[in-house]
Amino acid sequence: MRQEHDSIGTLAVPEQAYYGVQSLRGQENFPITGRRLHPQLITALAEVKKAAALCNRDAGLLDPARADAVLRACDEVIAGGLRDAFIVDPIQGGAGTSANMNANEVIANRAIELLGGAKGDYSILHPNDHVNMGQSTNDVFPTAGKIAAIRLLRDARGELSRLRAALEKKALEFDGVLKMGRTQLQDAVPVRLGQSFAAWAAAARRDEARLAAAEQKLLVVNLGGTAIGTSLNADPRYLQRVVPVLAELTGLQLRRADDLIDATQNLDCFVEVSGLLKTCAVDLSKLANDLRLLSMGPRAGISEIALPARQNGSSIMPGKVNPVLPEVVNQVAFRIMGNDVTIMLAAEAGQLELNAFEPVLLHSLFESAELLRNAVRTFVDHCVAGIRAERENCRRMVERxxxxxxxxxxxxxxxxxxxxxxxxxxxxxxxxxxxxxxxxxxxxxxxxxxxxxxxxxxxxxxx
Missing domain, CATH: 1.10.40.30 (Fumarase/aspartase (C-terminal domain))
Incomplete structure (x- = not known):
């Protein structure tokens, strides 16, 4: 073990650990979900630290040797290394300080190694003084969170695009299949099955556009605002360049908020993005409901379509097959709707110059985006692509x-x-x-x- 100290006191840290005392306190204090920080958040934190090191070096604030070591350590994290050293829970008190310090300590200790020193010898390179130079948790954590969220939303949008394409393909395939339309679950007037699939495809197309719009909301960051948006301890040369440099590193069109104080204390953009995800979930759940209804049967129900058989539907009723893929889509939608409530409450609960509840907000937003992506992927691959029209039954019900x-x-x-x-x-x-x-x-x-x-x-x- 090695002894490390912070303002609280001294703590024993495993000698070979890349994390330090503040990460360890965060782990001890917040055993909440049993999970670690999201991999995309870790990558984004390292990208923020890399952008900051580059700007501080170029401004003459961070000497080249230390800067080079920090940059190399950041690159290792960005490439997927050192992930076991990120030990704090995603839900944590302190507005994300434990997550930020976990990144600072891991990068610092790896940089110390690269400089020939021993982990924990912060006289060589310090997590706060050098890795966190010109920064605060309050601008680093939300900026990294937005970068991670954008990437997760892009993945989800890609799966929505596949869903829309699969529904459009079925719309063409079933265009000549007549069925009864229904309103309030009662017979209405005839409709082509292809028209029904085309309508679902149109909703998926709107959801693609919604997620593209959501990304635009997240491109505005408060990096450079430091503690409360006043840019205390951020050199003007650093402040001018850090967001453009980060944009170049990430390949995202990031831009600094016009009002850094506003951007530091108000999280309404996350509420808006979550609302767009919730809207996608509502559309998906409605589609899942429709497919379950239309496949009801196969002998004592509507049975106008047949869903692919994926697994046994009962431990007691032989041969029963259930609509398990639409069912899981419904459940994912419920969870996304619940996360939306959490995000709304977290954003509302901020006080004065900072919102302390970004950790649970980002955790919920990341989960919603991932659940949407995963549910749509399996829905397309294992359900929508294999739907069959029960043509004869459709015709018979129209005639009757x-x-x-x-x-x-x-x-x-x-x-x-x-x-x-x-x-x-x-x-x-x-x-x-x-x-x-x-x-x-x-x-x-x-x-x-x-x-x-x-x-x-x-x-x-x-x-």
């Missing part, structure tokens, strides 16, 4: 439904059409046969008016 009587309204009026529909249901015969029997229209004309395919698009009234 009284909903086709709506096409007669412009010709014989609502009252007479309603009477025909009611009588057809009571006698359990198709509207067409009843209308023929009662001589409502000449047979050829009746055949034309009650052609279901004709009802799936606009027509001139009375035509």
């Amino acid at each position: 439904s009284a909903g086709v009587a709506a096409a007669l309204c412009p010709i014989i009026g609502y009252e007479r059409s309603a009477a025909l529909a009611k009588e057809a249901v009571q006698e359990e015969i198709p509207v067409r046969l009843l209308a023929e029997r009662e001589g409502v229209l000449p047979p050829e004309r009746l055949q034309e008016v009650l052609e279901p395919l004709r009802m799936t698009g606009p027509l001139r009234c009375g035509a």
Whole structure:
């Protein structure tokens, strides 16, 4: 063990550990989720530290030898190294200080090694004085959080794009399949199954656009604001360059907030982004509900589509297959909606110049983006791509439904059409046969008016 001290006192740290006393206190104080910091957040923290070291070196504030060691250590973290040394829980008190110091200490101790020193010898290179130079947790942590969130949202948007494409493909495949449309779960008028899939694809297309818009909200960062947005201890030369340098390092079009005090204390952009994720979840859950309903059966339900069989549906009922992929999409949507509430409450709970609740906010936002990505991926691969139309059953239900009587309204009026529909249901015969029997229209004309395919698009009234 090695002895390290901070303002609280002295603590024994494992001799070979890259983390230090403040990371260890964070681990001891916050055994909350049993998880570590998100890998994307760790990468983003190292990118922020690298940008800061470059700017402080170029401003003559950090000597070249130390700067080079810090840069090399940051590159190792960015490449995926030293991850076991990030030991703090994602949900933590202190507005993210434990996460920031975990990064500072890991990078410092690896840089010390590269300079030929022993871990923990902060006379060579100090986590606060050198790695954290010109920074505060209060501008580092939210900036890194936004970078991580953007990357996770891009992954989710990529899967939404695949979902939209899969739904569009099914829309073309099923364009000639007639089925009954339903409103309030009751028979309405005919629709092509392909039209239903096209409508779901349109919603997915909007959700893609929503996530693209969400990214734009996150590109504005408060890096350079330090503790409360006044840029205390940030050299003007550093302040001018750090965000452009970070943008270049990350490949993201990051820009510094116009008002750093506002950007440090107010987290409304995260609320907006979470709301967009929630909207995507609502659309996905509605799609999952529709697919479960339309596949209900296969003998005692609607059964207009068949979902791919993925696993046994019961431990007691032989041969039963359940709609497990739509079910998991529903559950993911519920979780995203719950995370949205957490994010809203965390953003609202800030006081004065800082919000202390960014850790749970970012943890929830990252989870929502990852859950959305993973759920959509398995939904496309294991469900949507393999959906079949039960064509014969769709045709049979259209023929049996009284909903086709709506096409007669412009010709014989609502009252007479309603009477025909009611009588057809009571006698359990198709509207067409009843209308023929009662001589409502000449047979050829009746055949034309009650052609279901004709009802799936606009027509001139009375035509």
